Structures are given as structure tokens and as C-alpha cells.
């Protein structure tokens with residue numbers, strides 16, 4: 001089904017603008033609160049059929065979103081039209097995850113309509129804050145990788161870079177987490193249950209994606225042979241667009257998400273014969289492809305459904321990209337001039353083989369020319385060096401599910417190994433290491449190698465990570481292609497993570513630095529000269545305190561724990577993973593608690609340890625760490641001796657919206673991964689931008705944050721990546737560290753003895769055993785150094801002037817971590833594209 005509709009003006013030939021304005025039904029500008037109130041009310045009544053007097057918060061949210069969507073869609077159509085007329089190159093961002101969160105305030109901010117909307121809703125008798133909270137989070141991602149994709153979409157729109165994001169419209173995104181008796185319980189998150197007012201169904205963009213079957217060789221008229229894939233099964237990819245508006249409404253892009261269904265959803269004969277289940281069985285099977293988000297971002301899938309998801313969305317997206325290119329009247333040879341396709345991790349790497357298939361089999365392009373086009377279009381971002389997270393697929397599965405792609409991969413691999421041999425990489429061991437096929441654990445396709453070889457640029461996401469890519473996993477490929485690997489350090493969008501999450505601080509920054517700070521992150525550096533200014537400090541303290549009161553209220557409502565907003569808020573929120581070392585933090589909390597109990601009057605800094613994060617459902621050790629944190633919390637929080645000095649809080653269901661509340665209330669940001677394991681981190685950037693000080697290892701982007709905020713304004717501790725590598729090579733004996741550290745030994749002993757699991761002293765045995773025997777994440781090795789860094793934190797906290805000076809210098813130094821900077825680098829170094837001029 002590749003029906004090319006002439007009604008859609010993005011398919012008009014590139015020869016010129018269509019007659020008349022780009023948006024024929026240009027919306028009347030909103031000039032007053034009354035105009036906007038009436039537009040919202042019209043949606044409530046005419047689009048939703050609801051009565052103003054009985055409308056719920058959800059109804060108002062939907063009416064408002066629909067009214068806003070009209071505005072955004074108008075921008076998106078216009079941006080698309082301009083792109084086409086200008087013959088401007090487009091960027092396609094392929095990602096299996098987009099962790100978007102809510103869109104309402106983001107849209108209002110970028111359209112500059114927040115004030116107007118508050119007033120209009122007020123006149124309608126609705127409450128802005130409650131309406132805002134009625135929007136469910138779009139949680140189509142696990143963590144950092146998916147959130148990066150969402151920040152990048154917003155920045156690309158803000159920089160007017162014509163971009164389309166492609167992904168899967170999961171019916172159930174990331175699970176909702178509840179904590180019952182300390183244990184994580186996963187519940188499906190039904191974010192689409194009440195409909196999604198932002199999205200627009202695009203039936204004319206649907207296409208059918210094949211799986212399985214066989215490959216036939218057919219002879220051409222000129223004697224050559226051609227391969228034709230006859231899939232055994234087709235799944236329909238159904239297109240849904242969400243418009244993405246950029247800052248100050250300069251430009252709008254779209255996020256196109258595919259959902260799956262059967263080509264023939266109902267077998268009427270079976271239904272009429274009374275076989276109601278059999279009648280829809282094909283549809284149920286097809287729909288499973290877009291049913292759930294794969295639960296982990298760091299373990300190999302091993303499941304056919306995951307490979308189906310990857311191919312499904314990659315193939316639908318490529319189909320769409322080629323369709324647009326041809327419909328605009330270009331030759332396929334020009335594809336690299338018109339389309340930059342970014343692979344966010346290896347999940348869409350099969351797109352490289354699919355592009356070759358489309359060009360060679362479908363369009364008759366010669367193999368070498370097809371390869372030139374493919375490499376010219378694709379580039380790949382690597383997100384992890386953890387060996388267990390480098391994606392590979394069994395050859396047998398690939399042959400069964402994607403037989404033609406497996407043939408193509410074999411041929412690409414032969415070409416690639418031949419070229420390597422010609423460059424001197426001829427030894428068996430080098431050839432084995434360079435091969436797209438891993439022969440060491442059964443035969444498996446290495447998706448990272450396929451992505452590397454098929455891309456003109458491969459990037460890491462922080463300076464450290466990119467260096468390690470060159471030295472470790474991609475070493476041999478790097479020697480072969482020394483110019484291919486490049487670094488683009490991650491970034492975050494300041495619109496969401498500063499302007500929207502922390503309006504108090506934003507107001508203060510505008511007062512002090514002027515409006516320019518809203519458009520140019522480098523203006524933040526102007527704060528450096530004011531770091532010692534007592535007036536600024538007083539206002540910053542007031543603003544942080546208000547944010548902490550808001551978070552304390554939430555904690556009180558959700559958990560019934562009373563927090564002192566004047567205590568140091570020490571925050572560790574992110575996915576639960578052993579390498580992120582929440583365990584190190586909670587061990588230190590236990591040891592601190594023991595120390596306070598021993599000497600309650602020793603002048604301790606009151607502290608609140610705040611945790612949040614989800615563990616993959618199948619990741620037993622991470623789930624157990626969640627239980628430990630919760631069990632430790634219930635003992636410590638009920639200890640009258642320490643109750644004014646130490647609290648431990650685990651907030652359930654960490655997501656983007658919760659992060660937006662927690663981060664502006666943080667004094668201390670925990671970024672304590674085992675060095676060499678966190679590729680970049682973006683949570684670290686959100687905190688530092690909002691003025692929290694970081695306690696962290698020399699890992700990922702922490703290193704660059706240190707360079708920009710100044711080594712005196714960050715608490716660095718622990719082994720370096722190089723030292724970690726040595727420890728791991730030499731074999732590591734945690735007993736020595738435990739024996740050498742009475743504080744650590746005491747904490748482990750308390751956990752092992754059942755202090756936090758009364759009546760069940762073996763509950764945490766897997767954690768205690770791991771620490772005592774293998775300690776793969778070097779928790780015990782870094783414990784003393786971490787505890788010492790925490791004492792430096794407490795000392796600085798007592799010196800109020802010094803603390804707030806450092807806080808100002810953190811915000812001041814974070815300009816370079818805007819995702820606008822990151823997208824600017826991708827555009828220049830990788831995509832070779834500029835912003836669209838108006």
C-alpha cells in the first residue's frame with residue numbers, strides 16, 4: 001500500500017509553492033483572553049460534545065490541547081511547505097524510544113500562551129494547575145536514551161531544522177510503578193485510554209511491512225538476476241503524527257509514530273461461523289508489535305517480538321522517507337543530499353539492510369551505488385559500552401524473520417571484510433573481530449558493526465565515552481575508519497528543564513541577565529560575576545526553598561512523611577541499575593544513620609535522601625535494591641533518635657513529570673556510576689542547570705560538567721575509568737576494602753543481620769553476597785572515597801555563602817549542555833544541514 005496522495009501538499013513537486021497561502025484556512029490570530037477562551041470553549045462543545053458546567057479537568061485539558069493543536073498544525077504545515085519549496089535537506093531521527101512526558105506546558109511555553117491560557121481557563125471556571133495535571137505522561141521510553149530523543153525533537157524544532165522523528169506508538173509505554181510493602185509492583189500504564197488529543201491519524205501514510213517467507217531469484221530482461229522477497233506475513237503500519245513546536249514558534253516538526261494492526265483485521269467467515277477469537281487472531285498477533293515498550297535499555301532482548309518491533313518501525317519509516325523523496329520529484333541518487341537518517345542506538349540498525357533492499361531489489365539501483373547512497377544518509381549514535389547491552393541477533397532468527405536482509409548482511413559483510421583485508425587487516429583474529437557475524441556464542445549478527453559500517457559518522461555521547469569507544473568496543477573498526485567516530489556530548493532542552501520546571505529560577509535569571517537568557521544559553525555565563533552577590537543569593541535561596549516546600553508537600557501527600565525544607569535535599573533519581581550504584585548511596589545512608597545514633601549531638605547537617613527510579617521487571621537485583629531502600633527508609637524514618645537529622649524517601653513511579661518537580665528542589669545531585677559505565681547521563685545536566693551541586697564520579701558527562709562549572713564547585717570522588725579497568729582485569733577482592741573500612745563493614749553487617757528486614761535476615765543475602773564476593777560495580781572500592789566526599793558536602797553546606805556561590809557557578813557553567821548546542825553539532829558535523837531561513 002504505497003498510495004501517494006496528491007491532496008497532501010508535502011507531496012507537491014518541489015518546483016514551487018502551491019498557489020495560495022501555505023495554510024489556506026489560516027487561523028485568526030488570538031488577540032485577547034476572550035478570543036482564546038472562546039476557542040477553547042468551542043473545542044469543548046463542538047469537538048468533544050461536553051457541557052461547560054459539568055466539564056472535568058480532563059475535558060478541559062482535551063479542549064485546550066485541541067485548540068492548541070490547531071495552532072501547532074498550522075505552523076507544521078507551513079514549515080513543511082517552506083522546506084519543500086526551499087529544497088531543504090531533512091533530518092530523520094529513528095528511535096525506538098521517545099520519553100516525551102506531558103506536552104501541554106511545553107506547547108504553551110513555545111507559543112508564549114501560558115499567561116493567556118491561565119486567564120482564559122479562569123474565565124471558564126477551570127483551574128490551570130489541575131488541567132495541566134490531567135494530562136498523562138507519554139512514557140514511550142525507559143530512561144535517558146528516550147528522553148534524549150524527546151529533547152532533540154524539541155531542539156530541532158527550535159533551531160528550525162526540518163526533522164521528522166520516527167518511532168513506535170506503544171499502546172502501553174513504560175509501566176506504572178507502585179511500591180507495596182517495599183516491593184516494586186508493575187502495572188500497565190494506559191496512557192491512550194481516554195484518547196490522545198495531540199496526535200493526528202494519517203491513514204494515507206499507512207504501509208504494509210513483511211516478515212518471514214522466502215527469497216526468489218528472478219531474471220531481468222537484460223540477463224541480470226534480481227531478488228524478490230515474498231514475505232509470509234504482512235503487518236500494517238498505521239501512522240500517527242504529533243506536531244512538535246519549537247521555541248518562540250519559529251518552526252514546527254512532527255513526530256510520526258507507527259502502530260501495528262492486521263491488514264485484514266477481521267475474518268468475517270470465521271466470525272459468522274461463531275469463532276470470535278479466531279476471527280481476530282491475526283489482528284491480535286499483529287497488534288502485539290506495538291503493544292508494549294521493551295522493558296529494558298541495557299540487556300539483550302533475546303525475543304523475536306523485539307526484533308519484529310525494530311524492523312517494523314525501521315521499514316515503515318524508510319518507506320515513508322523514500323516515498324516523500326520521490327514524490328517531491330528527486331532522483332534516488334540525490335537521497336544523501338536531501339535526507340540525513342540518524343539511528344538512535346542500534347535498535348533501528350536493520351534500516352541499513354532495508355535501505356539496500358529497497359534500492360537494489362525494488363528500485364534496481366546498482367549495488368555499489370546503493371551502498372554510496374546508504375552510507376551517505378545514515379549515521380549512528382552509540383549509547384553504551386556495556387558488553388551485555390551491545391545488541392546481537394541469532395543468525396537463525398534473522399534468516400527466518402528477515403531472509404532477504406540476512407542475505408544482504410552477508411554480502412555487506414563480505415565486502416567489508418574484503419576492504420579490511422586490502423587495508424592490511426587480514427589476520428584471522430582481526431577478521432573475526434571486524435565481522436558483522438559473531439561466531440563466539442552461536443552465530444549472531446552484531447548490530448553495532450552493521451550500524452558502524454553503514455554510517456558515514458558514528459558518535460559517542462560524551463568525551464569520555466567517545467574516547468572509550470575508540471579504545472575498546474570499536475577499536476578495530478576505528479583503525480579501519482579513523483575519521484568515522486566523532487563526539488557529540490548530550491544535552492537537555494532548557495525550555496522544559498529550566499523554564500517550565502523551574503519558573504521561579506527562570507524569572508530570577510531574566511531579572512538579572514535580561515530576556516536574552518531565554519534565547520541564548522551562553523548568557524548564563526554572566527552569572528559568574530554575580531556569584532558573590534548577597535542580593536542574588538537571597539533570592540536564589542528563597543526560590544529553592546519554595547521548590548523544596550512544593551516537593552515536601554508532594555512527599556507528605558504521597559507517603560505521609562514530613563520533610564524539613566531547610567534540610568539538605570540529597571537526590572538520586574534515575575533508572576535502577578547496579579552500575580548507577582543506588583546501592584552505594586543507601587549503604588552510605590545506613591552508615592550515616594549508625595554514626596548519628598552513636599553521637600547524636602555531634603552537629604550533623606540535617607539531610608533528606610530522596611530516591612526514585614524504576615527497575616526492569618526481570619532485573620531481580622535492581623528490584624531488591626529498591627526493596628532495600630524502602631526497608632531502610634521505614635526503619636530510619638521511625639527512629640526517634642535520628643528523626644530530625646536523617647530521612648530516606650523513595651518516591652514511586654519516577655517519570656518526566658515527577659522529575660520536573662524533584663529536580664528544581666534538589667540541593668545535591670547524585671551521579672555516582674562506576675566510572676566508564678555511564679555513557680553520558682543527562683540527569684546530571686538537569687540538576688546542575690537548576691543549581692544543585694553534583695557528587696559524582698569521573699564518568700560520562702560529569703567530567704565535562706566539572707570542566708565547565710569548575711573543579712571547586714563539584715564533589716568528585718572514586719576510581720577513574722582507567723583505574724576501574726585495571727581493577728577488573730586484575731581480579732577484584734572486595735573483602736580487602738570491607739575489612740579496611742569499619743563504616744562500610746558496619747553497614748553491610750547491619751543489612752546482613754536483618755536490621756531492615758526484621759524476622760527475615762536473609763532477605764538481602766543476594767546483595768550482601770554480591771558485595772562480599774564479586775562486587776562487579778566496585779561499590780566497596782569507592783565507599784570510603786564517597787563517604788569522605790559526603791563529609792565535604794556537609795562541610796560546605798554549613799558555609800552558606802560558599803555553598804550558594806558554588807550553586808550560582810553551577811547554573812552559570814551549564815550553557816554548553818543545552819540540547820540546542822548538541823543539535824547544532826549534529827547538524828554541522830554529521831547531518832550537513834542548517835536551520836530553515838524565513
Ligand SMILES: *Cc1c(COP(=O)(O)O)cnc(C)c1O
Nearest residue numbers: 143144574655656659681682683
Ligand atoms: C533525564 C531522565 C532520565 C535520565 O537520567 P540519568 O540520570 O541520565 O540516567 C531518566 N528518566 C527520566 C524520567 C528523565 O527525565
